[in-house]
Structure formats: structure tokens, C-alpha cells
Amino acid sequence: MNRIFLSPPHMSGKEQQYIAEVFESNYIAPLGEFVDRFEDNIRDYTGVKHALALSSATAALHLALRVLDVGKDDFVLASSFTFIGSVAPILYQGATPIFVDSDESWNISPTLLQRAIKKAPKKPKALIITNLYGQMCKLDEIMAICKEEGIYLIEDAAESLGAGYHGKQSGSFGDMGVFSFNGNKILTTSGGGMLVSDHKEWIEKARFLSTQAREPFLHYEHKEVGYNYRMSNVLAAIGVAQMEVLEQRVDRKREIFSLYQEELKTINEIVFMPAIDDSRGNRWLTTITFRKSNPKKIIETLERENVESRPLWKPMHLQALFDETLSVEDGTSQKLFEQGMCLPSGSSMSDEDIHRICRTIKETV
Numbered sequence: 001m002n003r004i005f006l007s008p009p010h011m012s013g014k015e016q017q018y019i020a021e022v023f024e025s026n027y028i029a030p031l032g033e034f035v036d037r038f039e040d041n042i043r044d045y046t047g048v049k050h051a052l053a054l055s056s057a058t059a060a061l062h063l064a065l066r067v068l069d070v071g072k073d074d075f076v077l078a079s080s081f082t083f084i085g086s087v088a089p090i091l092y093q094g095a096t097p098i099f100v101d102s103d104e105s106w107n108i109s110p111t112l113l114q115r116a117i118k119k120a121p122k123k124p125k126a127l128i129i130t131n132l133y134g135q136m137c138k139l140d141e142i143m144a145i146c147k148e149e150g151i152y153l154i155e156d157a158a159e160s161l162g163a164g165y166h167g168k169q170s171g172s173f174g175d176m177g178v179f180s181f182n183g184n185k186i187l188t189t190s191g192g193g194m195l196v197s198d199h200k201e202w203i204e205k206a207r208f209l210s211t212q213a214r215e216p217f218l219h220y221e222h223k224e225v226g227y228n229y230r231m232s233n234v235l236a237a238i239g240v241a242q243m244e245v246l247e248q249r250v251d252r253k254r255e256i257f258s259l260y261q262e263e264l265k266t267i268n269e270i271v272f273m274p275a276i277d278d279s280r281g282n283r284w285l286t287t288i289t290f291r292k293s294n295p296k297k298i299i300e301t302l303e304r305e306n307v308e309s310r311p312l313w314k315p316m317h318l319q320a321l322f323d324e325t326l327s328v329e330d331g332t333s334q335k336l337f338e339q340g341m342c343l344p345s346g347s348s349m350s351d352e353d354i355h356r357i358c359r360t361i362k363e364t365v
């Protein structure tokens, strides 16, 4: 039987045509028409005023922290239940993370966030939240806390492009927002990222830092350290083609979630990831937990059937890398990690694929 992947790339068919245009122009470089177009597309779609195409979301988060002048004496709050790329840039800057656990929404808990702010040795400079698996976190409460405390909010929307809350696009809630176009995300450029903000000077500064912090002289003049973080024009061409089908991808991902829900609803053991009121998640991955069964057994059984599935993210406060790191946790994300899993959710998968997977899960449970 052919392999079903977790979330493989899903091309629209236009990508190669746009890449051919790049080749004709010979802008095989980290700049060019498609980089500009891709940035424009993201600005138009999210309603954020400024956008910067980069080599990855991890690079975008790094630049966000650099621009906010987060350094070695600073503390940065972050969702614990997330992927490492969301928080590694805190360490790149020599700053200290403080991890905050989830609540019943699976996303960061506003109550524990307030506790973490009180517990911090000094006022944290920024908060990085993740909209986990494409579902929005409680941004009303979180934004209010950040405003009240004077803490910058960075929205890691790497998984939530196309999701919305109160009719507003994910990525547009924080002081800065970040998207990923890695191979497994809802849209992909094979690898890539985007930094967005309404603050023009921040995006300009990030643009400068992303191109080796080269001062505006004909010769090569440098006053501070920069990075080589720009996105290739070739990859941006893929991104422009992918943006044309974003709505279709979100619709299909949401449909896949509903199909799983429908087929598995007779199994009391299974609980699906919730979504908060007045939000529209992109259901990047359909994720579930089991009340009693061990997801490892299900993952192994699916693997024998040539189906790729995965555990949920292992929380940051449980990682050896962060053994010594402050966290405010109450066991919520640990329990989700131990009892949960991600189901194959590629927008190109067929309804028959879903039947096949559900049959296996039912038999195993």
C-alpha cells in the first residue's frame, strides 16, 4: 500500500511556471520580483502592513528578538507546548526563557502566564505564543496581559497561516508575527519563513540585519553583526503559487478534521483538540488524545500499515536542553504529550485514506 505521510507538500500546479519565469529573469538570488510579490501577498492576506520573506520561521523569530533588542540580561516568556524552533532563538540571543504551560485549550494558559510574570526574576521583555497545530490561543486575554505589563507579544503563527480569531488573521495579533513555509506546513516553499509587523522601522531593521547588516555604501561597510537570512527568489516563486490556493488548503484541512471526527466519534476513548470561541483554526494537523490507550501502540500499528503519524510536541519544560530553565507548569501539556498524537492531515489525502486510517485505529483501540 502506498505510504500516507503526516503533512506532505501539496503543489498547486502553478509553481513550475513561476519558477520558469524566475529562470527567464535570471534572478536566481535572494531578491527579485517573486520575493516582493510573496511579501505583498502575505501583507494583503493578513492585513499586516509590512512583511519580510526569510529563509525560515526560526530566522524570523531570531530577527524579531534582535529588533526588540532582547539580549543576555533579558527574560522571554514562551509557550512550553510547542516546537523547538519557536524558542531556540531566545538562546541564540543569550536571553533566558520562561516556559508557560497550557490549559484546556491545549494552548498557553493566561492564568499561568500571569503567574510566570510574577515569578520572573525581572520583568520579561517579550512573550512568544504558539497557535498550536493551527488553533488560535486565547489572544484577547493574552494581549490584555501583555499591554498591562508592557511586554512585547510575538505571535508564532508558523502552524496557523490561514487561521483567524474574531475575523482577524493569525499572525496579525502580536507586535510581530511569524510564518513558516517548511515542507510540512500548510503551505510550503520547501523551506522559508516570513516576519510581519505594522511597525515599519522594525521590519526595515530586520531587513537590514537579514542581509549581513551591510551599511548603505557602495563599498562593504559594517557597524554591527547581521545574518544571511533572506529567502531565495526561486523559493518565493513557489510561495506565490501556494498563496493562490491557501483558502482551498484551509478548507480541506478543516474537512479532514471533520471526517476523522465523524468516523471516530463512536470511540469514547478519543478526544479531539478543541478550538476556542469565535476562532477558525486551519486544522494544520488533526490531533487527538486517548483517555486510556497508549498512542505509541496506535502509532506503531499505523506504521506497519505504511501510515506516518507522530506524538504531539514534547513540551519545552521537559526537554533536557531546558533542565535548568524556569517554568510555570501544572502537568497539562505533559499529560497531552503522553496521551496524544497527530494523525495524517495532508490536504492532498483522499477520503479513502482517512477511512483506511480510522479502520486501523478502531481495530487497535
Ligand SMILES: *Cc1c(COP(=O)(O)O)cnc(C)c1O
Binding pocket: 055, 056, 057, 058, 059, 082, 083, 084, 085, 086, 130, 156, 158, 159, 179, 180, 181, 182, 192, 193
Ligand atoms: C515549524 C515551526 C517553527 C519553525 O519553522 P521553520 O520555518 O522550520 O524554521 C517554529 N515554530 C513552530 C510552532 C513551528 O511549528
